[in-house]
Amino acid sequence: MSILVFVENADGQVKKTSLEAVAYAAAISEDVIALAMGNNIDQSELEGLGKYGATKVLHADDEKLNQGIIQAYATVISKAMESTGADILVLANSSLGAPVSARVAIKTDASLVSNVVDLPDTSAGFKVKRSIYTGKAFANVELTKDKKILAIKKNAAEVKEADGSAAVEKFAADLADSEFDAKITNTDKATGEVLLPEAEIVVSGGRGLKGPENWGMIEELAKELGAATGCSKPVSDMEWRPHHEHVGQTGVKVSPQLYIAIGISGAIQHLAGVNSSKNIVVINKDPEAPFFKAADYGIVGDAFEVVPKLTEAIRAAK
Amino acid sequence: MKILVCITHVPDTTSRISFTNGDTEFDKSGVQYIIGPYDDYALARAVELKEQSGGTITVLNVGTAETEPTIRKALAIGADEAIRVNAEPTDSLFVANEIANVAKDAGYDLILMGRESIDFNGGMVHGMVGELLGLPSVSPVMTLDLDGDTAKMTREIEGGKETIEVKLPFVAGCQEPIAEWKIPNMRGIMSARTKPLNVVEPSSQAAATKLEKYEMPPAKGEVKMIDADNVEELVNLLKNEAKVI
Numbered sequence A: 001m002s003i004l005v006f007v008e009n010a011d012g013q014v015k016k017t018s019l020e021a022v023a024y025a026a027a028i029s030e031d032v033i034a035l036a037m038g039n040n041i042d043q044s045e046l047e048g049l050g051k052y053g054a055t056k057v058l059h060a061d062d063e064k065l066n067q068g069i070i071q072a073y074a075t076v077i078s079k080a081m082e083s084t085g086a087d088i089l090v091l092a093n094s095s096l097g098a099p100v101s102a103r104v105a106i107k108t109d110a111s112l113v114s115n116v117v118d119l120p121d122t123s124a125g126f127k128v129k130r131s132i133y134t135g136k137a138f139a140n141v142e143l144t145k146d147k148k149i150l151a152i153k154k155n156a157a158e159v160k161e162a163d164g165s166a167a168v169e170k171f172a173a174d175l176a177d178s179e180f181d182a183k184i185t186n187t188d189k190a191t192g193e194v195l196l197p198e199a200e201i202v203v204s205g206g207r208g209l210k211g212p213e214n215w216g217m218i219e220e221l222a223k224e225l226g227a228a229t230g231c232s233k234p235v236s237d238m239e240w241r242p243h244h245e246h247v248g249q250t251g252v253k254v255s256p257q258l259y260i261a262i263g264i265s266g267a268i269q270h271l272a273g274v275n276s277s278k279n280i281v282v283i284n285k286d287p288e289a290p291f292f293k294a295a296d297y298g299i300v301g302d303a304f305e306v307v308p309k310l311t312e313a314i315r316a317a318k
Numbered sequence B: 001m002k003i004l005v006c007i008t009h010v011p012d013t014t015s016r017i018s019f020t021n022g023d024t025e026f027d028k029s030g031v032q033y034i035i036g037p038y039d040d041y042a043l044a045r046a047v048e049l050k051e052q053s054g055g056t057i058t059v060l061n062v063g064t065a066e067t068e069p070t071i072r073k074a075l076a077i078g079a080d081e082a083i084r085v086n087a088e089p090t091d092s093l094f095v096a097n098e099i100a101n102v103a104k105d106a107g108y109d110l111i112l113m114g115r116e117s118i119d120f121n122g123g124m125v126h127g128m129v130g131e132l133l134g135l136p137s138v139s140p141v142m143t144l145d146l147d148g149d150t151a152k153m154t155r156e157i158e159g160g161k162e163t164i165e166v167k168l169p170f171v172a173g174c175q176e177p178i179a180e181w182k183i184p185n186m187r188g189i190m191s192a193r194t195k196p197l198n199v200v201e202p203s204s205q206a207a208a209t210k211l212e213k214y215e216m217p218p219a220k221g222e223v224k225m226i227d228a229d230n231v232e233e234l235v236n237l238l239k240n241e242a243k244v245i
């Protein structure tokens, strides 16, 4: 049973969420073929996918694929599924993976499930567990078609590194110009920062921080922890922080090992974005703040006093 | 300009989620239903675009008769007419097929949806409809402006955004800050009662997945409170108990 894994890259490096996708596939099958796009990815990165369980890497190195064009990517992936005979496609449920997988599902007549949180159960049929109601519940669903596509949520599989190197083969997909009808004219992306959806630790601030000028202490704590920064919806609505940091029901859904919420009340819509975090720390001056009910560790106190002390204590404990 | 806005009928974001019938059905008792928040953004942007350049807005829902109050609310917000495909939406492929079937010969210039439904969170229907109709699909869209027959959009990506240009028609999955949610006013509510709401029967039964069982996450343990003067204790717990730093 061969499995195709669509692998995304950023700044020439394979994205962490894609390594999880490779690890997920490797946990189901020994025949894992990774597919990478564009000519701006390092060859060593591609060979290195062998360490995570890929047996072969297809490289669609057309320069036109350097940008994540949804239609074109869907076509390349569908062609790769056909030429490799892969019945299963695994990819990260990312801002690119999700819209691409929907088109692939139609092209290949596959069953598609997104937000998959666990390895499949193949004891009778092919079933997976997916997150629903924005993390408030799960559904166990059966994929009834022969071909199957799984868009996996962060932490659905454990990434293990072993020895290994994958053979890289060029993959030529003839693409019609119409595949590029939607043109990306500009990309505006933070570089060098830990990306929020992929972060293992997130430090998040809410309206309790009073204003954008007070984010220095949040950034400092995040830096000390190697964490990404997040915020509540009013904070991005008021443009104290950029929109892509907004966590919750209508924003980014995170699943880090540690989520630290500072000056956030814990409205149900905010919790919807953080409820799959492994550990939650809440710092709030109001002992009645609802967030404490969803927390593992809590401190009642003024953020302006607690946060600098916490940063200092973490530095001291290193 | 003809705009199609596809809306879901979903539990209010504050709803407590529970299941019945051996965990195979969502428990609707006491649950308030709303237009999906992302669909509400799509609708609000459609109303703004119509105000700018004229045209008509059709709202579409695939659902049973119980979704009609939600559809009426969309009419009150500013849609001109509504279509309800009379079926229980079983999965994203089923819904996408029905939407594509309604849209295929209707000549919509723009098909707007939410980035995802908040019950199923698939984030899949817009891409599927795009593929079924042979149109580009873009999601999640943060801003959308029209210049003649070209749309300029920003799409959110991890850690930033990209700018995309595409010619009409196409399909977009919308999210904030594309527009501000609109609250229906009295005149809207009155006129919504007489706007056309056409019910059509589904064209196929093309589901690709089957629900087996719902499941609730395990209950959260007690929170451990730490004194504000003792942050070292928190660091200790995170290091040695949770083992996350």
Ligand SMILES: Cc1cc2nc3c(=O)[nH]c(=O)nc-3n(C[C@H](O)[C@H](O)[C@H](O)COP(=O)(O)OP(=O)(O)OC[C@H]3O[C@@H](n4cnc5c(N)ncnc54)[C@H](O)[C@@H]3O)c2cc1C
Residues within 6 Å of the ligand: A205, A206, A207, A208, A209, A231, A232, A233, A234, A235, A246, A247, A248, A249, A250, A251, A262, A263, A264, A265, A266, A267, A268, A269, A270, A273, A283, A284, A285, A286, A289, A301, A302, A303, A304, B013, B037
């Ligand atoms: C459909 C819908 C979708 C939504 N989606 C989202 C979403 O995706 N994400 C989201 O976050 N919200 C969302 N909301 C909004 C949500 O309901 C809340 O309004 C929002 O989360 C509140 O943000 P906050 O906690 O930062 O602010 P507040 O509720 O104002 O809370 C501020 C907190 O800071 C504390 N505080 C004040 N000063 C200090 C101090 N010096 N030190 C420590 N603590 C202090 C206060 O005690 C309080 O608990 C949504 C709402 C709706 C209706």
Ligand SMILES: Nc1ncnc2c1ncn2[C@@H]1O[C@H](COP(=O)(O)O)[C@@H](O)[C@H]1O
Residues within 6 Å of the ligand: B006, B007, B008, B036, B038, B039, B060, B061, B062, B063, B089, B092, B095, B112, B113, B114, B115, B116, B117, B118, B120, B121, B122, B123, B124, B125, B126
């Ligand atoms: N039953 C439905 N009726 C109409 N539109 C729908 C339905 N389900 C999903 N959609 C649209 O498709 C978008 C994405 O849904 P989903 O793929 O389920 O997350 C939603 O935001 C709606 O715009």
